Each structure stands twice: as C-alpha cells, then as structure tokens.
Amino acid sequence: MTDVLVIGAGPAGMSAALKLQARGLAVTVVDDQPAPGGRIFAAIETRRAHGAEDRAGAELVTSFRKGGGNYLPNTEVWQIEPGPRVFMTREGRARMLEPRFVLLATGAQERPMPFPGWQLPGVMTIGGAQILLKTARQIPDRPVWLAGSGPLLLLYAHQLIAAGGSVAGILDTTPPGRLAASAARLLAALGYGWRDLLRGLGWWLHLRRLRTIKGVAAIEAIGPDRLAAVRYTTRRGASGEIATDLLLVHDGVVPGVHATLAAGCAHRWNSVQRCFEPLVDRFCASSNPEVFVAGDGATVAGGRAAMLSGALAAIGIALAAGKLSSAEAEAAAAPLRRGLAAAASFRRFLDALYPPVEMPIPDTTQLCRCEEVTARQVRASLVGRPHLGSDGVKIATRAGMGPCQGRQCGLSLTRLVAEVHGRTPADIGFLHIRPPLKPLTLGELAALETTP
Amino acid sequence: MIRKLDLDGVVMKPVTISVDDVAISAEEGEPIAAVLLRVPPFTARATPVSGAPRAPFCMMGVCFECLVEIDGETSTRSCLARARHGMSVRRQAARPDPLRNMGV
Amino acid sequence: MTATADALVIGGGLHGLSAALQLARRGASVILLERARIGRHSSGASAAGVRTLSRAPAELPISLAAMEMWHNIEDLVGDDCDFRADGQLKVAETNDELDELRARVNRLRQDGFFHEEIIDASELRELVPALAQHFIGGVIARRDGAADPHRTLAAFLRAVLGAGVVVHEGLGVSRLERREGVWRAGDGNSWFEAPLLVNAAGAWAGQIAAMAGDNIPLGTKASMMIVTERIAPFVRPTVIAPERKLSLKQTSQGTLLIGGGQQGRPDLQNERSEIDTRLLAKAAAAATELFPGVGPLRIVRAWAGLEAKTSDNVAIAGLSPSAPGLMHLFGFSGHGFQLVPALGVAAAELLLDGRSSVDISGLSPQRLMLPKKTTLPKPGLRYNPGEYTCEISDFD
Numbered sequence A: 001m002t003d004v005l006v007i008g009a010g011p012a013g014m015s016a017a018l019k020l021q022a023r024g025l026a027v028t029v030v031d032d033q034p035a036p037g038g039r040i041f042a043a044i045e046t047r048r049a050h051g052a053e054d055r056a057g058a059e060l061v062t063s064f065r066k067g068g069g070n071y072l073p074n075t076e077v078w079q080i081e082p083g084p085r086v087f088m089t090r091e092g093r094a095r096m097l098e099p100r101f102v103l104l105a106t107g108a109q110e111r112p113m114p115f116p117g118w119q120l121p122g123v124m125t126i127g128g129a130q131i132l133l134k135t136a137r138q139i140p141d142r143p144v145w146l147a148g149s150g151p152l153l154l155l156y157a158h159q160l161i162a163a164g165g166s167v168a169g170i171l172d173t174t175p176p177g178r179l180a181a182s183a184a185r186l187l188a189a190l191g192y193g194w195r196d197l198l199r200g201l202g203w204w205l206h207l208r209r210l211r212t213i214k215g216v217a218a219i220e221a222i223g224p225d226r227l228a229a230v231r232y233t234t235r236r237g238a239s240g241e242i243a244t245d246l247l248l249v250h251d252g253v254v255p256g257v258h259a260t261l262a263a264g265c266a267h268r269w270n271s272v273q274r275c276f277e278p279l280v281d282r283f284c285a286s287s288n289p290e291v292f293v294a295g296d297g298a299t300v301a302g303g304r305a306a307m308l309s310g311a312l313a314a315i316g317i318a319l320a321a322g323k324l325s326s327a328e329a330e331a332a333a334a335p336l337r338r339g340l341a342a343a344a345s346f347r348r349f350l351d352a353l354y355p356p357v358e359m360p361i362p363d364t365t366q367l368c369r370c371e372e373v374t375a376r377q378v379r380a381s382l383v384g385r386p387h388l389g390s391d392g393v394k395i396a397t398r399a400g401m402g403p404c405q406g407r408q409c410g411l412s413l414t415r416l417v418a419e420v421h422g423r424t425p426a427d428i429g430f431l432h433i434r435p436p437l438k439p440l441t442l443g444e445l446a447a448l449e450t451t452p
Numbered sequence B: 001m002i003r004k005l006d007l008d009g010v011v012m013k014p015v016t017i018s019v020d021d022v023a024i025s026a027e028e029g030e031p032i033a034a035v036l037l038r039v040p041p042f043t044a045r046a047t048p049v050s051g052a053p054r055a056p057f058c059m060m061g062v063c064f065e066c067l068v069e070i071d072g073e074t075s076t077r078s079c080l081a082r083a084r085h086g087m088s089v090r091r092q093a094a095r096p097d098p099l100r101n102m103g104v
Numbered sequence C: 001m002t003a004t005a006d007a008l009v010i011g012g013g014l015h016g017l018s019a020a021l022q023l024a025r026r027g028a029s030v031i032l033l034e035r036a037r038i039g040r041h042s043s044g045a046s047a048a049g050v051r052t053l054s055r056a057p058a059e060l061p062i063s064l065a066a067m068e069m070w071h072n073i074e075d076l077v078g079d080d081c082d083f084r085a086d087g088q089l090k091v092a093e094t095n096d097e098l099d100e101l102r103a104r105v106n107r108l109r110q111d112g113f114f115h116e117e118i119i120d121a122s123e124l125r126e127l128v129p130a131l132a133q134h135f136i137g138g139v140i141a142r143r144d145g146a147a148d149p150h151r152t153l154a155a156f157l158r159a160v161l162g163a164g165v166v167v168h169e170g171l172g173v174s175r176l177e178r179r180e181g182v183w184r185a186g187d188g189n190s191w192f193e194a195p196l197l198v199n200a201a202g203a204w205a206g207q208i209a210a211m212a213g214d215n216i217p218l219g220t221k222a223s224m225m226i227v228t229e230r231i232a233p234f235v236r237p238t239v240i241a242p243e244r245k246l247s248l249k250q251t252s253q254g255t256l257l258i259g260g261g262q263q264g265r266p267d268l269q270n271e272r273s274e275i276d277t278r279l280l281a282k283a284a285a286a287a288t289e290l291f292p293g294v295g296p297l298r299i300v301r302a303w304a305g306l307e308a309k310t311s312d313n314v315a316i317a318g319l320s321p322s323a324p325g326l327m328h329l330f331g332f333s334g335h336g337f338q339l340v341p342a343l344g345v346a347a348a349e350l351l352l353d354g355r356s357s358v359d360i361s362g363l364s365p366q367r368l369m370l371p372k373k374t375t376l377p378k379p380g381l382r383y384n385p386g387e388y389t390c391e392i393s394d395f396d
Helices: A011-022 A051-067 A126-136 A151-162 A178-207 A258-262 A303-320 A326-353 A375-382 A390-397 A410-421 A442-446 B032-036 C014-025 C057-070 C073-077 C095-110 C121-127 C149-162 C202-211 C277-290 C337-353
Strands: A004-007 A027-030 A070-072 A075-081 A085-090 A093-097 A101-104 A108-110 A123-125 A138-140 A144-149 A167-172 A216-222 A229-234 A239-243 A247-251 A253-255 A267-270 A275-278 A291-293 A366-368 B002-004 B014-019 B022-027 B067-070 B073-077 B088-091 C002-004 C007-010 C030-033 C088-092 C117-120 C137-141 C166-168 C175-179 C182-186 C191-194 C196-199 C219-221 C224-230 C238-241 C246-250 C255-259 C265-267 C272-274 C299-304 C307-309 C316-319 C326-330
Touching: A004 A011, A011 A027, A011 A051, A011 A303, A027 A075, A051 A303, A075 A258, A093 A442, A093 C277, A101 A303, A108 A126, A123 A126, A126 A138, A126 A151, A126 A247, A126 B032, A144 A151, A144 A229, A151 A167, A151 A178, A151 A247, A167 A216, A178 A326, A253 A275, A291 A303, A303 A326, A366 A375, A366 A410, A375 A390, A375 A410, A390 A410, A390 C149, A442 C277, B014 B032, B032 B067, B032 B088, C007 C014, C007 C182, C007 C191, C014 C030, C014 C149, C014 C196, C014 C326, C014 C337, C030 C191, C057 C073, C057 C337, C073 C149, C088 C095, C088 C121, C095 C117, C095 C137, C117 C121, C121 C137, C149 C166, C149 C337, C175 C202, C182 C196, C196 C202, C196 C337, C202 C307, C202 C326, C224 C277, C238 C277, C246 C277, C255 C277, C272 C299, C316 C337, C326 C337
Parallel strands: A004 A027, A004 A101, A027 A070, A101 A291, A123 A247, A144 A167, A144 A247, B014 B088, C002 C191, C007 C030, C007 C196, C030 C166, C088 C238, C196 C326
Antiparallel strands: A075 A085, A085 A093, A108 A253, A138 B002, A216 A229, A229 A239, A267 A275, B014 B022, B067 B073, B067 B088, C088 C137, C117 C137, C175 C182, C182 C191, C219 C307, C224 C255, C224 C299, C238 C246, C246 C255, C265 C272, C316 C326
C-alpha cells in the first residue's frame, strides 16, 4: 500500500522520497529512466562527477538508493485520474496505483524553438547534446555551431570543450542590453548564486574567443533532406550563411506541464519566463489537494532549488497526512522557503540576463513537427475566428495531434494564437491535454491490471 | 558526425546489436538513439505523413522523432531504450503494418 | 444591441449549421449563435460514421434521404468531406447473433427497406481480413461509410458563411423569451430577434427547450474514443460489434479510430468530459479481441465526447407543439452525424412550409415531452460515479 507516489527520480523526487520515508510514509518512486538522477544528474552513477554540484547529486542518488522507498525505474505514467488513481506501464504491462498523494517531480523541457528547417536531421537541442554527452559519452566529431541563448548554451560549450570537442561558432540570439538590465538584480542574486556566477563568468571569459555572431534575429536551416547550412540575419540587418551539418539550438527551459494539465491542476502564465506553470501553494500543493508538484516541473530554478522544493513538498504531504502538526510543518518549512526565495532571486537575475528570445516564426516554419503543419496553415485557420483557440486550431489543422501531443508545438501554438488575436498567452491557455501521457499500446491498455 | 569519448575511468560492457541487419558495437545501457547518431545515415525514421527523414532531437522522450522498431516493437522511442546484447533495431521507414504481420 | 433576422439558430454544431444553411438557401436571413466555437462538442468529437445500418425504424426515412445527400455531398457544401463509402458492417460471433441479424433484415425488407444485407463467413473474411477468424458473418450496408468530422465542419461552416448566415462564436444564450410573435435570445449583452428559432444546442438543448417552455428530459453521454498512430491500410469498412461496445474504423490519415460506447464521465456544467481509464481498457480489450493484430499499435490519444441522449435513443427533430416557430433539433444519442444534411432540409421545410417532405414523425418532440414546469431548470446534469449508464433525469 503506497501512501505517496513520487513521479520522477530527479533531485526533487529523490529529496522528497527520502524525507517522506523518514517520516514513516510508504513511498513508491517511478521514473522513465533506467537509473535515478533526472536530467541534471543523468547517468551520475556511471560517469565521472564534475564539480561540487555533481558530487552532491551522486551523494543524493546513493542515499536515495538506500532509503528512498520502493523505486521503479523504466516506468512511464500515462494517466492521473481523480482519487488519485495513477496509471503506468512497466515492463510492457499497464498497472494502476491508488496512493493517497501524488508528487509530480517530472521536471522541465527545453522551450520549443521553431524556425524553418528545424525538423531536419542535423538539428538537435543543446539539452539533447548534453544528454548524449552524459549518458553515452558522445560529442560532435567536428566543430559544431550553437544557436540560441541561455546559460545552458554556455554550460554545454564549456563541457564540450573540456571533453575535447570544439565549437565552430555561436549564433547568439540574446537581445541587446541584457547586462544593464540584469545589473539591478545582481546584488540580490549573489548570496545564493555567487559560485554559479563565478563559474559562469569563467565560462564566459573562456568562451569569449569563440566566434560569436551577436544579435541574431532569425535563423533558417537549409536541407533538403538533412542540414547542410544555416542562414542567419541579425537585428542590425547583417546576414550570412554557414556551411554545417550539425546545429545545436536552445532557447531556455520551461516546466513540462503535460502531467499537471492531465491531472486537472490549475496553471498560470509566467510572463517573465514565458511559460505555463502549475499553481502551487506554500507547501507545493497544487489546486488539487492530493497532487503536489516540486522541482523544475513547478517552476524552473535549477538542481539545488529542486532539492529544496522536494523537501518542502515532503513536509506538505506529511502535514496533509497528519504526520506532523501545523506548527512543526511551518518550522521545518521555514529554512527551505528561505533557500527557495534566494534561488528565486538568482533566477530573476538569470531571467534578466537571458530572457526568452522567442524568435518570430515565419510562415514556412513547421510549427508542428509530428503532423508537419506549417505556421502558415495555423495562421490561416485563425482568420475571421476571434474565438478560436489552440484546440480549435488543432482541430482545423491537425497541429498537436501527433505523438508528442503538443510538447514541441504547444507553447508556440499559444504564442501564435495570442499574436493573431492580439491577446496574451494567459488568455489563450495551453492545448487541452488528453490521456495517455505516453503512447502505450492497445495491447498494454487492454491488459491493464487494476489489482495491486 | 558524432564520436565517442574515451572511457575516462568509466567501466562499460561492450555489446553487439544489429541496426537494419548490420552488426554494430555498442555499450550496454547506452541509449539506442546515441547509437543511431553514429551509424550512417544518422537518422531514426521517415515520417508517416510525408516520408521526410528525422533524427533524434531532444534525447529525453518528449519529441518523438527518434521512433524505431526495437525487437519487433514498432514506434519505440530510441532515446529511452537502452542497448542490450543481441538487440535488433530497425529504422522505421514505413507505417506499422499489422495485416502483413498477421500473414494476411 | 439588438439584431434581427428571419431565423435564429442556437448551437454551432453540424445540425445547427445544416439548418442554418438550408434556411439561408431558402432566402431567410439567419443568425447562428454558438457559445464556444463551431463544432466544439459532439460534432468535433464525432467518429463521423455515415451510417444507415442498425438505425431505429423511426430514423430510417430521414437516414436514407440523408444517404443520398452524402453521396452528393460536394454539391451541397463544396467539399467531399472525405466521405468514403466503404460500408458499415455489424459482425456476428455466434449463430444466435447471426439469426437475430437475419430476422432484422427480413423485417426491414418486409417494410420495404433493402439497405441492409446479410453476409456469410467467406465474404466477411474477404471484406475484413483483419477480423478474428471465429466471426461467422454479419450484416452490411454497402453504401454506408465514414467521413472526416473536421473537414465536414469546415465545409458546412464555409457554406453557411457563403450563404450569408451571420455566425457569432463565443456567444452563449442565457436568456430566451417569446414576445409579440418574435423569439428573443440573448447573452446578457446583446439580443437577437427572429420569428423562427432552431434549438440545436446539443447536450444543452434541454435547457434551451425549458427556457422556451418545453419540458423534454435529456440525458448526457460521454462516449470515449481512442485514436492510434498512423498505420498501413488495415481495414476498409467500419466494423461495429455493439454487444462488445466496439466500433473500429481506419481514417484517411491511416489512424485507427476505436469507439463504440464505453462511457467516460460527463460534466455538463464545466463543458467537458473525462476519460474513465478502466473502461477505456475494456474498449482496448474489445479491439484486440476482434482484431488480433492491433495489440502492438500505439495509442496517440483518447477523449470523451459530450452529447445528448434521449430515453429511447432516437433523435428529437420536429416543431414544438406548444411554442410557435420553434424547431427542436437535438438528442442524437451518439448517432447524429449521418442525419445532418437531411435534417437541415427538414428543419427549413417545417419552419417555412409547416411540413417536411421526408417523414420524421417518429422523431417528434411530443413523444418525450413532459408536462410544463413552472420553475426554470437547474443548469447542468450531474454524473454519479459508479454508474456507467447515463441517467435520464427530469429537471426539478
């Protein structure tokens, strides 16, 4: 009998599981990867730990293996019904679990960055390249071009060079004036993030000698069947074409909201990070009192904040389960909340330094990769239909109907619809997410086991 | 396009898998998508909509570009599948065809 | 602000669009009022079965008339709506089932209906090679088939706009009254007036009817559907097995669409339905039993619709016996799609001429009407967890 089902064995999930088990709750942790660690500590048990954060992650994983409850890797959750009743697939078999509480710690994903030709083989995300490095020790075998903006771009460039790879150049889409804009937030950020800032500064200095084309406003990947070149234009009107067969792209990180949307949780639009986030209270409870959300899946704040957030959610769940009093919970939560507030200050600095870029989306862009629907088709479906939202566009064009179910196009759809209607993304909302969250087979569903 | 780094003190068990009937060396537990990215033509599939070639993109299971057939199971995300000795991987060029599999 | 027309249509699903189209083509000025967006609920979640097969006798005349229109749908709305007449087929597993089907076909023939035909095991094998081998026969309507619901919606909307109908989306009718020979419908900000009114408000039509003074009990269905990834050609006719609560077809995109009646949880108040996963598993199980090859196929998504159901599962189409100039057009109980083209004609004929050229007396609102109530209905119908058949409840 599971008291708490934790979905996700990254830093938030692992921290929560340890704390919950320590308070006497029966915890089951499920994760779609073969080993714990999430993205940031992916494959931490089989690779060399680099730096203090990695070492902390390795320790967390070790503790988690010992005391984190019943851990089920290679398990995918595909539906969360009221109850809560959670449906998942493991080893080809679909099962149902009825815990008292669910903690969603499913983390973030990269913000979709659509541009003409982004679907060509040879274009990959920086996050994807990083996972390749961590889980398979693979790097590009020749100098690679990076395009986009954000700390992850710097981090990967640094990691790549440290691993013996090489960066041919950077197409930097960061808007101008960011240093000035972020200076005001620097002081507040120092307390929490001075080590990160120093590290970041170190990367930046090291990478300054890389060829960087600044102020890039638009890019286009040229095929026809796989990437052969990248065309770019800058805000100043300069343009160029670079021959390359590998381009790594990045425009920030956003919470993955499919699980929280499917679970019926309320969300809000974060207008600074330009993404949807589940609404959570001071104990990480969502609008659904049995569903808690921790880590980057609640708001993107990095690995250390995720650990604090997981611990806070554990307190919230323990309180809801009657394992501690309100006073005890508030006392235990106080230092965690202080840590999270400090993390938030650092985040605000980073947001000012690297705001989401959201390049304009030309008509020829394949907005929905799965169903190969262009931005032109999306815009055409909105003509004369002021009440048509993302779901209406989906019905009219098939955008969002493919296997990824809007993970790669949902945010862009919302943005386009908002632009055409002259409204805000908050007004438009996100696609209506329907089960299954992962593409289980008919056979697996047919054999659903409902008894434990 | 992609190359493997040296072992760097990490212990990995070598295994042999087949990719479109060609024997390929891999490391036990590495993502199949990583293998595909070092085996020409470095793609995973052709889309069922237009037949355009696609390659792994996000490496974390949220883009669904890396779909291949693994040990007979079609439309499997290769970034989540881990190499095991004897695994058979086929790039997915056509739509799944259950009628043909039934021998009809 | 007040806008006037010859006719108002409440409800922007396919039936509302069809009625608006036919009224406009007869020269009436028409305003259509839709609370959310065109095709938001039942029409947009439809399996788009174009089916005369297995219909109740009361629906047969209008269904057969509609089938003729489907075979010329491009003339009607300028688009073939991806209608493919690959047939609809109800399969039998046992001799008893087959005997029942035979008995029905004989009765139909006696009544002059020849659209249903019994087929034997060998023709079944030929028509549906993917079907499990133990099925022994079935009944087929060869001119039946399926269309694309979204293309159909888009085509009807284009035709309606082309005919000069004024369509208001995002306009939910919350007030309705009849004053000085004219219907007045409003949302609190604007009023719309016309002597003629079509109530095509889908799952909310009972509420509209009540506002007009007609007490017609209406239940809610939330039939669930599964769509798979795109696959190679697998099945041509639509195959139904009602006792198994299964219907399966392959769309033009190559996806398999699996439905047939397993119910999700409707929430009329909040205008949405939720999947019941354990019952969805039963639908998947039925699919894999009838079509053994489909087990390995990936489910891309599932949904539950939100539509009206009458106590006898037969549609309501006819003039209100009490309120003048009001055409009721709702309660399609999960099988309204095919009737769309012909019922629009019937609506226009009844409102403008007082009679319909096709006999739809079996669909009259009177047969289900209850005595007038003095209080207005409470909005919404509640679904009781644990009850998987929908309740028909009166408003109290």
